[in-house]
Amino acid sequence: MLEIKDLNVFYGAIHALKGISLKVADGELVSLIGANGAGKTTTLHTISGLLTASSGSITLDGKNLQKVPANTIISLGLSHVPEGRHVFARMSVEENLRMGAYIIKDQRKIQENLEKVYAHFPRLKERSRQLAGTLSGGEQQMLATGRALMTDPKIVLMDEPSMGLSPILVKEIFAIIEELHKSGITILLVEQNAKMALAVSDRAYVLETGVISMEGPAAQLAADDRVRKAYLGA
Template sequence: MSMLKVDNLNVYYGAIHALKGVSLEVNEGEVVTLIGANGAGKSTLLKTLSGLLKPKEGTIDYLGKSIAGSAAQSIVKAGISHVPEGRRVFANMTVEENIELGAFLRKDSQGIKQDFEKVYATFPRLLERRKQLSGTLSGGEQQMLAMGRAMMAKPRLLLLDEPSMGLAPLMVKTIFQVIKDINKEGTTILLVEQNANMALSIADRAYVIETGRVIISGTAEELQASEEVKLAYLGGH
C-alpha cells in the first residue's frame, strides 16, 4: 500500500527552482533511498515533505490525505518525523531533555516511558550519557540522539537526512544497523544519503535525483547493477 505519494513537486528557494516536477512513491514498510550529488535537491524534498518548505505546485499525499503546505506540527502529528541534516540537537540541554522533546505532542505518559526505554535499549550510549549536555557529545552520539528524539514521536514514516555524514566508518555501520532495526519494527523510512553504497545495501528501492529532477528509479538491486549509477555514485566498478 502506498504510504506517501509525491506528484510533480515544484519547489523554489527565492528565484532558484530547486525541485522540478519530482514524483515518487514510498510504500508501507519499505526503506526508500534518495541518491544524488550535493545540491541536487534531496534535502529540499525532505524539508517540503515535513512542512518546513511550501511547494509552488504538485501534490503530496500521505495515507491518502493531502499534506502539501500543511504546518510542520500537524505533519508530525500525522506520523512523519524528520531527522535533519547536521543533527540539530539542542546543545545546552541534556541528552534526556532532547529525547523528551521528541514526545512533545503526546499525552500517553505510560507509552512515553516505554519509548524512552526503547530508545535507550537501541542506543545504550545515550543511556550512559543521559545527564550530559548534548553539545558535548561526539558527532556519532549526536546522530543517535537525533534519531532517538525522532523515534519518540512514534512515527510511521521516518525521514532521515544524511545520517552518516562526517561519521567514522565504525559509527556509520552502527547507524545503518539501527536504521535496519527501526524498519524491521515497522517504521517506513525515506533516507537521503551521500554514501550510496551503504544506502543501497539496506534499501528496497531508490531514486536518483540530479539538479532537482528524478533521473533514475528502480529497486536497490537494479541501481547497484546500473553502469550509470556505478560510475556516478558508487565509485566506479
C-alpha cells in the first residue's frame, strides 16, 4: 500500500502541497482530480523522488520512499508514467520498452515482461521497430505506459494520460487503464478529465490549491453537486 501523511512541499516561497494525506491500497485504482495548478503533478513528482518534501511521510508497503534516490525508487516497485509521455523519440518502440527494464539483469525476465506488455498493447508489437517519435499521440501514451510496466511494478503513477488526445483516443486510453486495473495492477491516476477518471476509479481525492478538499468512493464523488459543478460541467 502507498501511504502519504501530512505532506508539505514548497517551490521557493510557494506552498504547493499543504499537509495532504492519501492512501492507495493494493489492487486499487485511485484518482487525484483537480484544476490546473492544484498540485496534482507535484504530488506524483514528490512520490517519485523528483521533488523533496519539507515535511510529511511517503511509504510503500511500510518502506520510506523519501530515503530512496529517484533513480533507484523503481526497484521498490513504483513506476511513473509522466505527463507528456517523454518517450525516447529517436529510439525504436522496443528499445524504449527495454529502457524501462534497466534495473533487471535477467534477459529472460526482460523478454517475459516485454511479451506481457505486447499482450496489453498489440499495436506496440506491430510497431516494435518503428521510431517512437513517429508514433501518434495515443500510441506514444501506450508506449510510455508499457515502459512503466516493464519492471512488474506494485503501483503505477499515471500523470494526465489523456492530455492532448482526441476524444476517440481518450476513450481508448481509459479502456486500457481499466484493463490494466482489472488485471490487478495498482494505479494512482492524476487526470484533469474528471468525468473519465471517476468512471474508472474505485476511490478519488479532490485537490484544490494544495489541499485535499474531498475524498471518497469515485461514484459518490461523481454524484456530488460540488464536484459536478466544478469538474464535470454539470
